[in-house]
Amino acid sequence: MQIALAPMEGLVDEILRDVLTRAGGIDWCVTEFIRVSDRLLPASAFYKLAPELSHGSQTRAGTPMRVQLLGSDPACLADNSAYACELGAPVIDLNFGCPAKTVNKSRGGAVLLNEPELLYRILAEVRRAVPAAIPVTAKMRLGYDAPDGALDCARALVDGGAAQLVVHARTKRDGYKPPAHWEWVARVAETVRVPVLANGEVWSLADYQRCREVSGVADIMLGRGLVSRPDLARQIAAWRDGADTTAMTWAELWPLLQDFWRQARGKLAPRYAPGRLKQWLAMLTRSYPEAAQLFAELRRENDCERLDARLQQPVIV
Template sequence: MRLILAPMEGVIDHTMRNLLTSLGGLDRCVTEFVRINDRLLPSRVFKRLCPELDSGGRTATGVPVYVQLLGGRPEPMAENAARVAELGALGIDINFGCPAKTVNRSDGGSIILREPERVQRIVEAVRKAVPSELPVTVKIRLGYEDPLLFKDNVQAIGSAGASELAIHARTKKDGYRPPAYWDHCALAQEWLSIPVIANGEIWSVEDAKRCREISRCPDLMLGRGALCRPDLARLIASASADQPVNPLSWQDITALLLDFFEATIENYDAHYVGNPLKQWLVYLRTYYPQAAVLFENIKRLRHVDDIQPHLQQELDRSRCSTLSAA
């Protein structure tokens, strides 16, 4: 079993990748998408979204990072894929899954699933443009409005030479509303000889088990669940190995929050430095009610000197609570 961290634009950047991979369980990450239009992008664009390119294409704990490209034209996608390969990427991922209206209106993401023949041309062009040993993976949804072209898209991707296919088991129209239709991943397994990775609605160890059973996919991709429960990958991996571990406590989470905030300070303008932290707290409050309280306390604060004391106080408070309980 492999567990892969899904790309999430504006949420999972290199700082978050470093943090989540440091907790264990993840076997691969994928960057936020690099939007490809009609020209070859300079190297700095790729390195901005994937600074790991300067470190052998891996996070600080050695987990490989694939660079994701998004675009609707085969030639520019191929040209930029070749550039990414030259920069030392360990793999290239093609985004046909993004449901955002602004992305779809710009001829990118899930809207291309309406044209399986174009899906095939794009994947073929990228595959031919990079060394044969470099993985070219693809991320799709079940379709745009409906899954009527799902089989055509899956087979197009397989025949185009993709190395793996990750399936977010919902259509663009479904958005992120439950459920995820994992049974469609099982169908894709029948049509392809390459690995299929199931994605969508995996929030717990129990969800992962059910997803693997229904999808018949040994490999899973985690997105929002990994932000709500930072140790979700470790919990799933250890349960699969029949070596369960204890989940992170709120004290553990507060220590991570402080580390994360300090790691992001240098990457953001002083006026916006708290935004990544606040965004993460919105996800964390799904499993940790204390995160909702902390979010309310800092949501209007903007400067480091105002936010940092709240984090330290929360860490001290959680430590005291743990000692009292003991």
């Protein structure tokens, strides 16, 4: 059973990957997508979104990190994938799930699910370009407007060389609106010969248990649910192992929040760091009443020194 941290653009950067993987239970994580259009990107483009490449392609907790690319040009994606491997990427992941309008308009992400033949060509080109020992994986949604072609897309990706699929159990049109159609993950898993991970609407251990029952898939990729409940992967792993599934308390989470802020202060400009803190706090309000109280207190605060003082306090309960 594998538990993965999802790649979420503008949210799960190297800071949050570091903090969440230290919370425990995560087997591997993925970078935000690196956009590939018509040229070989410089090394700086990879290190910007995947600084872990300089540290053995793993987070501080030792969690392996995969490099995700997004684009539609098979040859260009192949060249950039090969270069990412030279820089140290242990796995190349390809994004066919992003629902963002700007990405889809430029022929990237979920819109490519309308073209299974192109999916096959992309995977085949990348697979040929990447060293045989390095896996190529893919993340997909069920389709663009409807899930009718989901099985064709899954087959195309696997026939092209994908060693593993993550299936976000919604279409592009569905966006992030519930429910997730886990029954389609079961259909994909029955259709292809590679491991399949379920993704979508798993916010709690109980959700994971229902997803596993409906999809028949034990492997899971956690996104917003894990950001909102940082010990969710740890709870799932504990349940798997028959261990204690007690949830992380606010007092236990507080040092991670403090460290998140220290890293944001060190890596982001003062005008951006408060927004990153409040972005995560807002998501934590789903699981922690204390986060809601702190968010209400800080929502209009943009002075980093005052935020320093507030976050340096031992814990607020």
